Amino acid sequence: MVLRRIYRVGEITGYIRNLLESDSLLSDLWIRGEISNFKRHTSGHIYFTLKDDSSSLRCVMFRSRACLLDFLPANGMNVLVRGYISLYERDGSYQLYVEELEPDGMGALYLAYCLLKDRLEAEGLFAVEHKKPIPFLPRKVGVVTSPNGAAWHDIVTVIRRRFPQMPIVLAPAAVQGEQAPGEIQAALAALDRRDDIDVVIVGRGGGSLEELWAFNTEEVARAIFRMHIPVVSAVGHETDYSIADLVADLRAPTPSAAAEIVVPDRRELERRVFNLQGRLMQAVNRGLKEKREKLKTIAGRSLPRSVQSRLLLHKQQVGFLNRRLLDRTRAITMNARAKTELIAGKLDALSPLAILKRGYSICRNHSTGNIIKGIRETGVGELVDVILGDGSMHCLVKEIKEDQHG
């Protein structure tokens, strides 16, 4: 009996995988084919099937590689793929692990694109120093595109939304077909001859490399380069770069984006202007108010501080003087009164009446009224009046005696 060796699925799958991975041809190769079943996973990995007339090959391109792509792969696109073949053990199927992916299908067209791009680049048509700045607020926007295309519709819609009053000048041109390059060039030149247009959008809604052909011609590239007015290109999708994009002063990913770039939002501008108006008024008013308050403080504080204290001093002095004056006056008055009283007392003392009260008397000649001061001024038998403190006596002189010592 022959001893049968039994393998597990995993063992044999691993064996095949080793076999594939150890093959020098399969570990790094280029394959030409057409993309089908294209799928971009949310993880960023890309899955597709590469096929030709007779067979197909499953392919995966991991995110780390896929994010380096400079074009958007799509079903039906002919491509060149570099990678290695290995086995996906879960499904037991071999597949190509893609490292690089580049367009192949356009063949001559793509090659022409690359050659022209290299030539114009060497000539300096894409150089940064030739890029003109895009105006902030153009007087008029020129547009070169087909009036029948989605691009024209998108541009008008966006401009009307952002700045409804913005004048637009359309220079119609076919954007695909044989006449397209000539018409685009003529339209650009027609706009450039005017002096009221500040920026030009040239472009079309996206398309295949074939449809975008006009924007990859030397004629259009040079026409854009010749422009005195700044040009914004709006050709195609986010990912494809046309030669027109490279020559233009600014590249917008889509016509809508170009319109956004070229025209500012009017309401936003108005908001800024009115906000500035408010701030201007507020600032000047606040400045004036501050100055006024400062003036008030100066007027209320530093000036009076000196003046007020001096005023107070003056007031005090005046009060003091006033008091002194009063005191003095009172003293004088009192003095005067006292003196008067004294004098009055003296007078009183000198008053004959007071003397009479003390027992003295006055003798007067009755007929003449003369006061008799000596015995010789009268004689016996004469009538005299003797005045006393409380009255007078009428007397007759009976005898006169002279004092011995008198």
Added chain:
Amino acid sequence: MDELAFEEALARLERVVAELEQGEMTLDEALAAFQEGVKLLRLCITKLNKFEEQIEVLMEDYYAEAPSWLGGQDGGGRQK
């Protein structure tokens, strides 16, 4: 001042307002700045109001050459 572009006027206005807001000007300077600000403001508003909605289509050159787009669909990008 009339030759000033809108954004230059706006930028200058911003500067004037900012300086005024600093509040470090003398009264005369502040009033001069305010006057300039008002002028710039008026300029900005005038410039904004000068636009007139219009769409002009340059035709003459194109009729002469009977462009393809007059004949019908030229596939001007994605159709909406």
